[in-house]
Amino acid sequence: MAMKYVQTTCPYCGTGCSMNLVVNDGKVVGVAPYQRSPVNEGKLCPKGVYAHEFINSEDRLTTPLIKKDGKFVEASWDEAYDLIAQKLKSYKPSELAVLASARVSNEENYAIMKFARGVLKTTHIDHCARLCHSSSVAGLATTFGSGAMTNSIADIAESKCIFIIGSNTFEQHPLIGRSVARARKNGAKLIYADPRLTATGKQADLYMQFRSGTDVAIFNAMMQEIIKNGWEDKEFIEKRCVEYDALKGEVMKPEYSLENVEKISGIPAAQLKQAAEWYATSGASSLLFSMGITQHTTGVDNVKSTANLAMLTGNIGRPGTGVNPLRGQNNVQGACDMGCLPVVFTGYQKVIDEAAHKKFSDAWGFPDGICAPQNGYEVTIMLKTLNEKPGELKGMYIMGENPMLSDANLSHVKEAMEKLEFLVVQDIFMTETAEMADVVLPATCYAEKDGCQTSTERRVQRFRKAQDPPGQAKVDWQIIAEVAAKMGYAEQFAWQSAEDIFNEITSLTPSYGGMSYERINKPEALQWPCPAADHPGTPILHTAAFAPAMPDSKGLMTAIPFKYPAEVPDAEYPFILTTGRSLFHWHTGGMTRRSESLDSEVPTGWIEINVDDAKELGIADNEMIVAKTRRGQVNVPARVTKDIMKGVMFMPFHFVECAANILTNDALDPVSKIPEFKACAVTVEKIQEA
Ligand code: SF4
Missing domain, CATH: 2.20.25.90 (ADC-like domains)
Known part of the structure; x- marks a missing residue:
């Protein structure tokens, strides 16, 4: 061949x-x-x-597995489907929950969303966007009317000033980092705020090192300085925004003076002043953020603060400006767009909206109707419900997610998952979560199927099949359609191809309405909103007005008081722990740890400790130590460095042998229900010889 x-x-x-x-x-x-x-x-x-290296790993799942007497035994697809159909039919809709996946295609996410709402009739569907950018979706939808990156990746290169906070862009989104580098080459200033002096920080013109969890105070101080100096964009505020007086009333309080916020955040007043001036007066400033902003009990407040700063200075709706949340996983934007959230159908059409509910119910044609027009549980609430309200949730269907490593406070997650009566996991490897399942179904990876995914800049692009799947593994949408058929709903899932599903999506989703495979097959594909077949797509949002979802299409400014994280250091746990990723690994490591070239670069986890803290604790570089929080402890090698703030420690979360999420706090943002991965109280000790 x-x-x-x-x-x-x-x-x-x-x-x-x-x-x-x-x-x-x-x-x-x-x-x-x-x-x-x-x-x-x-x-x-x-x-x-090295994205090819894991594809033909010998660890790939190749046949359905059913757990019998605590051990997995191989089964035929029919046996697995019969068991799944019989068990799922035995529960009430409210007893079932579904997790979709930011790893798989839009078509597959749509299929499982339709399966959850139409076949199981449950409202409880969510996915790992809850853990990364649910605060961005909630915060930006409330302020701008659309919860996505406002500008495009290439557009960042047009900026005159780029303010990056809570994102190690050069390592975690390296090809977005390239646009930042281009802007700098053209003379743009780069302001970087993060507790760690990362590879991104080392390129910055101004690096502001701060205590994790003090973001709102930093934004309020910058806005106070901008207003004091008259650098706000009065015309933009007047014409395009509401509630300026409320915002001003909050940020002008004495507690947000530069000197006071220096005490709260650790950023010198002069640096805050410089950042405020550069951002407000550049003429075109772009704000980039990632999970350093979102993964807090104040995640939505933090995101709204980014929107406040951009609106205050008129840095929205023009080239080189914008509020740009850099989405983590390849298709986390698409999984949200496909309605794999407990409150919306595709394109953020609300489940509780009578007209939207009727539209989907009529189009899908389930003879016995679809889920109730109610909001369901977020994944973090599903886990709490399992632990705190025994018997309320009984069955779960998980497609391509691994909460047993990705979620906060892993002992709590394990306890919750053990309470499930029936768990189905559909994945490409035997993950920590799949180990707990009653039935495991072998799925296909990106190289074995057709479909599309939606990137952080709302660009809908194609996956294309390059090889056959291993063994009996099947495409995720096909598995879902076959389970649905077993449960009596063959007609509603009678697709012959991924393109058939995409055509159904576009017919029900206004922001994708003008797309087709023919159009997205082009190298540049299309960015949503693309409402008509002759619409060119939308590289920059909010150019003349905010989204129609906002009253009078105006941006909403919000007064946001500063709150400390749910857990702050004390005598017992005197340091702040924050978590993140490595350049060479991806999330729970399922793919990258099976890629020889990537795994050999970084074979295990570590904890970063400031040199002065390490000296005081008597800890040497590379020494194995124990890190403890109120939720658990892990043994982990120390990486002693000047690049992290004194009093703050950092761990990547990819590594099961020193799992950072045993330590993290599962306290939630009250709106987005995201856990506070980025700040909890920790202590470290030397390991005592036995
Ligand atoms: Fe591009 Fe991200 Fe893939 Fe790197 S990991 S090649 S930046 S899409």
Whole structure:
């Protein structure tokens, strides 16, 4: 068989880089550049370069498995489907919950959303966006009317000033970092705020090191300085925003003076003043953030603060400006767009809205109706319900997620999952979560199917099948359709291809309404909103007005008082622990730890400790120590560095052998229900010899 190239989209981060998979003898053997994508122009970061290595891992699941007497035994698809159908039919809709996936295609997420709401008739559907950018969706939908990145990746290069807070862009979204570097080359200033002097911080013109969890105070101080100096954009505020007086009333309070916020955050007053001036007066400032902003009990407040700052200075709706949440996973934007959230159908059409509910109910044609027009549980609330209200939730269907490593306070997660009466996991590897399942179904990875995904800049791009799946593994949407058919709903899932599903999505989703496979097959694909077949897509949102969802299409400014994190250091746990990722790994490591080249770069986890703290504690670089919080403890090697703030420690969360999420706090933001991964109180000790 001849060697061929198959153009597809990277399966790792939300940047959405295109690449070619090199296929020889029917197997993917490598990655080659695809030059025509406007996103990455042939360039890839290390994860993209080695995105082929896990595909044919010998650990791939190849046959359905059913747990009998505590052990998995191989089963036929029919046996597995019969058991799943019989068990799922035995529960009431409210006793069932579904987790969709930011890893799989839009078509597959749509299929499981329709399955949850139409077949199971449950309102409890969510996915891991809850853990990364649920605060962005909630915060920006409330202020701008749309919970997504306002500008495009290429547009960042047009900025005159880029303010990055809570995002290690150069390592976690390297090809977005390229746009930042281009802007700097053209003379833009880069302001970087983070507790760690990361690779991104090292490129900054102004680096502000701060205590994790003090973001709102920082934004309020910058806004006070801007108003005091008359740098606010009065015309923009007057014409495009509401509630300015309320915002002003809050930020002008003495507690947000530069000197006071220096005490709260640790950022010198002069740096805050400089940041405020550069951001407000550049003419085109772009604000980039990621999970350093969102993963807090004040995550929604933090996001609204980014929106406040941008509106106050008129940095919205023009090239080089915007509020840009950098989404984590390859298709986390798409999974949200596809309605895999407990409150919306596709395109953020509310489940509680009578007209939207009727629209989906009529279009799907389930003879016995669909879920009630009610909001369901978020994944974090599903877990709390399992632990705190025994018997309320009984069955769960998980597609391509691993809460047993990704969620906060893992002992609590394990306790919750053990309370399930019936668990189905559909995945490509035997994950920590799959180990707990009653039935495991072998699914396909990105290289084995057709479909599309939506990147952080709302660009809807194609996956293309490059090889057959291993063993009996099947495409996720096909598995869902076959389970639905077993449960009596073959007609509603009678798709013949991913394209059939995409056509159903576009017919029900106004923001995708003008898209088709023919249109998104082009190298530049399309960015939503794209409401009509002749619409070119939308690289910049809110150019003339905010979204129609906002009253009078105006942006909502919000007064936001500063609150400390749920857990702050004390005598027993005197340090702040924050978590994040490594350049070479991806989330729970399922794919990257099975990629030899990536795993050999960073084979295990670590805890970063400031040099002065390490000296006081008598801890040496590379020494194995024990890290403890109120929720558990892990043994982990110390990485002693000057690059982290004194009093703050950092762990990546990819590594099961030193799982950071045993330590993290599952206290939730009251609106988005995101856990506070980015700040809890920790102590570290030397390991005592036995
Ligand atoms: Fe893949 Fe993201 Fe790297 Fe691009 S920047 S190659 S999308 S991991």
